[in-house]
Amino acid sequence: MRRRAILGYGAAGVGAVALMLFVGWWQVDGPGGPESVRQRPVALTEMDFRLTDHEGNAVGPETLIGRPTMAFFGFTYCPDVCPTTLSDISGWLDDLGDEADEMNVVFITVDPERDTVETMAEYVGYFHPAIRGWTGPEEQIARVADGFRATYERVPTGSGDYTMNHTASVFLFAASGRFVTMIDYHEPREFAVPKIHRALEEEMEGAT
């Protein structure tokens, strides 16, 4: 079994470091839930990875610079969280209307073994047309996840099958590549569109 634990939160992480991060976050972003110990993704401009989109184009972090970005990790064999999030994202994009055309929306697989370019193309075809599906070699997927401070792990489900545990938050970046905020899977969905607007507005501020 392959395991990935990109966040370094082992036994040591529960101690002073986590507390410091927690306090730091608390002071910066105000009181929040238990997600407050999480690391924030680095800026897209600091990431380095090579993937392929569902139409076969070579893509990387630079593909996302210049427009606000909404990104999400998942896999097409995911029965619950991924179709739910992709349909939520599709609904938010519908709510945004024309503004949706100003954003990059990418669904990045954490299961490249099964999610080929063709598989991604078929899958994203069922959702909002703005959503792009990205896949690539295992080590490149690991690099993207590292930049996002996202994690994934392969878990056997019996009879040779497996599922993937993975970070299910939707990440929002400004057009500059700066990380803005994320929409967590367990937070009320009506907070999502205002958060997306925040990412869009940061773009405006950056441009003026």
Place this chain on the structure above:
Amino acid sequence: MKKYILTGTLAALLTLGGLSVPALAGPEDVVVENAWSRASIGMNRPGAAYMTIRNTGDEPVTLIGLTTPLAMMPEIHETKTNAEGVSSMSPAGEIAIAPGESVALEPGGLHAMLMRLQEPMTEGDTFPLTLLFDDGGEVTVEVPILGIAARGPED
């Protein structure tokens, strides 16, 4: 529009009403409402079905398993999202429903995980899903198959 409500294993919610799928057989105290599922791409991927299971009787009931001709390995699963935002799924075990309470199987929480599909799940079709209870009772519901991007029973 009905919003998703996350539940823990033991969280019992009052049902919000809506479409009612009649139980075909079994304990008449168990009412299953708002059953739905998403279409599958082929047969290699697991499916998921959702519903509200309401105990209208005076005695607790305990859901212990599922059977369906659609899938060789149907299981009640629970999706959990931890403090780091990582989602995982695992078998939920037995689910007790107190008298007058209900349990919601809905996206991001409990779901009927349909592993090893025997045929593709096609939008517009339905399939029978039988809920097994610890007293030997069974309730079978016809679950409508909605589109892959469906968000709830009304889609």
